[in-house]
Amino acid sequence: MMLKVMRKNERTAPLVCCNVCGSWIDDASLGAAVFAHLGFEDGDTQQVQLVHKGACHDTAEAQLRTKGAGVSWQELKRYLVDALHNSGVTIDTLREMQEDEEKFGRL
Ligand SMILES: [Zn+2]
Numbered sequence: 370m371m372l373k374v375m376r377k378n379e380r381t382a383p384l385v386c387c388n389v390c391g392s393w394i395d396d397a398s399l400g401a402a403v404f405a406h407l408g409f410e411d412g413d414t415q416q417v418q419l420v421h422k423g424a425c426h427d428t429a430e431a432q433l434r435t436k437g438a439g440v441s442w443q444e445l446k447r448y449l450v451d452a453l454h455n456s457g458v459t460i461d462t463l464r465e466m467q468e469d470e471e472k473f474g475r476l
Pocket residue numbers: 387388389390391392420421425
């Protein structure tokens with residue numbers, strides 16, 4: 370997962386960036402979370418690559434297949450929402466923070 374921060378109007382703006390091309394994924398519906406197949410035991414984990422759909426997604430899958438892995442993926446929007454949930458970020462927290470986000474607008 371490639372995470373970056375950008376300076377914007379004297380604020381620090383977190384960005385999710387593509388593991389293949391390095392540029393910002395500015396629309397989560399146009400991104401994917403790509404990973405090798407999980408094993409069959411609860412608790413199995415795999416590293417995830419966050420990528421743009423299309424050519425970057427194809428490249429990430431090809432790299433995993435070269436290593437002999439089967440490949441799975443989720444849409445980035447789904448992955449991020451689930452990851453926030455599993456990190457204890459509730460919908461109430463998101464609602465509380467939305468007011469602050471709207472004050473400064475989107476990048
Ligand atoms: Zn990319």
